[in-house]
Amino acid sequence: MVIKPDPCVIVIFGGTGDLSHRKILPALFQMSSAGEMPEGTVILGIGRNEKKNDAGFRSDVRDSITRSGVNDSAAIDEWCKSKIFYQGIGKGTKANFTKLRSKIITLEKKQKLGGNRIFHLAIPPESFGPTAKSLGEVKLNKSEGWTRLVIEKPFGHDFPTAVALNKLLYKYFTEE
Numbered sequence: 001m002v003i004k005p006d007p008c009v010i011v012i013f014g015g016t017g018d019l020s021h022r023k024i025l026p027a028l029f030q031m032s033s034a035g036e037m038p039e040g041t042v043i044l045g046i047g048r049n050e051k052k053n054d055a056g057f058r059s060d061v062r063d064s065i066t067r068s069g070v071n072d073s074a075a076i077d078e079w080c081k082s083k084i085f086y087q088g089i090g091k092g093t094k095a096n097f098t099k100l101r102s103k104i105i106t107l108e109k110k111q112k113l114g115g116n117r118i119f120h121l122a123i124p125p126e127s128f129g130p131t132a133k134s135l136g137e138v139k140l141n142k143s144e145g146w147t148r149l150v151i152e153k154p155f156g157h158d159f160p161t162a163v164a165l166n167k168l169l170y171k172y173f174t175e176e
Helices: 018-033 054-067 073-083 094-111 125-137 159-172
Strands: 009-013 042-047 084-088 117-121 147-151
Touching (some): 009 018, 018 042, 018 073, 042 073, 042 094, 054 073, 054 084, 094 125
Parallel strands (some): 009 042, 009 117
């Protein structure tokens, strides 16, 4: 018996960055094309540019997937149109994170996701703590569904910084 995961919103901090465009987004497209992503799942790219919108980000994602070697432009266009969204986070103020919360809740309702969230931190390690704290302060760390936090890069630069980051994360997120 194959158990399908629940649909969710995948929120990629660093969504406009090199790692996202070279690796993460093309991989998510491939997973979706192979039927390995739950129906209804959407991807919300987060970047500093507050002037960029869904359409601009979709165009960037289309280009990234094409550069990865996928030649089916109709499939890429349809996937981007139905799955890809964007939210500018600016300087990461509480007001910016409050806008992010509104965008996520709107997507969850529209897609009937039940509050299932993945926060993927494809950002510099020094931003992990402040980002997790900001997510917690605007109550994005808890939902009616499940919430997951994925840290992309090294966890601290030595043992004391890893312990400090772990302590901060546990303040806002649970391990299960």
